[in-house]
Amino acid sequence: MNRLVLGIIPLMLIVPLILWASGENQQYYKVIGQLRLAVPTDAGDQSYLGIRQKSGQFGLVDVDAEIIIVEIFSMYCPHCQRHAPEANKLYQEIMADRSLAKKVKVLGIGVGNSPFEVKFFRKKYSVPFPLFDDANSAVLNSLTGIQTPTYFGLKNDGRTLTPFFMQQGPYDDAKVFLQTVLRKAGAR
Amino acid sequence: MTGERMKKNCRSILIAFGTAALFCMPVTAPAQDLKQSIYQVGTLKPVDSVLKVRVGERAPDFTLRAVSGGTVSLKDYAGKKNVMISFVPAAWTPVCSDQWPGYNIVQEEFERLNTVLIGISVDNVPTLHAWTRAMGSLWFPVLSDFWPHGKVADTYGVLRSDGTSERAIFIIDTQGIIRSIDVHDINARPPLEDIIGELEKLNK
Secondary structure: OHHHHHHHHHHHHHHHHHHHHHHHHHHHHHHHHOOEEEOOOOHHHHHHHOOOOOOOEEEHHHOOOOEEEEEEEOOOOHHHHHHHHHHHHHHHHHHHOHHHHOOEEEEEEEOOOOHHHHHHHHHHOOOOOOEEOOOOOHHHHHOOOOOOOEEEEEEEOOOOEEEEEEEEOOOOOHHHHHHHHHHHHOOO | OOHHHHHHHHHHHHHHHHHHHHHHHHHHOOOOHHHHOOOOOOOOOOOOOOOOOOOOOEOOOOEEEEOOOOEEEHHHHOOOOEEEEEEOOOOOOOOHHHHHHHHOOOHHHHHHOOEEEEEEEOOOHHHHHHHHHHHOOOOOOEEEOOOOOOHHHHHHOOEOOOOOEOEEEEEEOOOOEEEEEEEEOOOOOOOHHHHHHHHHHHOO
């Protein structure tokens, strides 16, 4: 009886929670997987992302990387402001590892932010990776209820995107976070 | 079932719930105090007041209690600085709660444009104290227009019928003249480029 109770009650509590959370993640994964972003005007950003076209829109599947980390942030979010140096460290950790530099790419989307606001944020915190605006709030509205910052991990084979990771809220340590993402992607 | 057996079962249930709670904690843990404390107000009537001042007129003076202590008057800045007044509708509500944190990282732009920013809300000082602390440390004064309730908002014509204020921006030059008014849709945040653009016009 005791063992039965000990075994069943946690399952009764945890399983619906996991199902609810994974259902919510799936909804967000769908949005992220279908994102279309404006081709960056900055040649450095174009080169980093490996986008071949020079104008129009691109999908994340067009990014020249096996693993894509997307940061959802807002210039107006104090957590994102405080976390900006740590987000920069994530990029630096990747670039410092030759085996990862071309394989893993990072980009950010300033949800509900205008191009001016995103540009200001990037300059203020010297963000080295590409940031995209969301002037008409299309991304913000499609990610209803999401916190900022939120991080997504997507696997990319050049034809299909497979979202495999989502974390709402900032991470503590860029190095540990990167290892977590790589492990979940099956890359480490 | 004996009493001893029942006790054992109760203990087992408590341990099981405790274990489950421990497993649940990481899912709900992210410390997003400000975001998690926001009261959702839904979509509101975009504007619910009638302006009582116009561009080109002298801005009505006021003296209000500052959250950081003491009082601040508009006339304190006369002849020295441009002033941007940012009225926000209410503490702990969406949009308002991320409007001032955005301005909080733009201090150097305001300084470059010889402008002081003053935040005003109709909330009382203790509420504003808790709310602005959750935003971090704000570099600009936040004033309480709580009592007589919304008197300054009403003087400018931005007091709504429910006692909150509009989401409004007034830009006043060093001579105390109103140079720009934006009574914004309460459901949306005024874009930063519009504000900086108006302030740049003052410095041309």
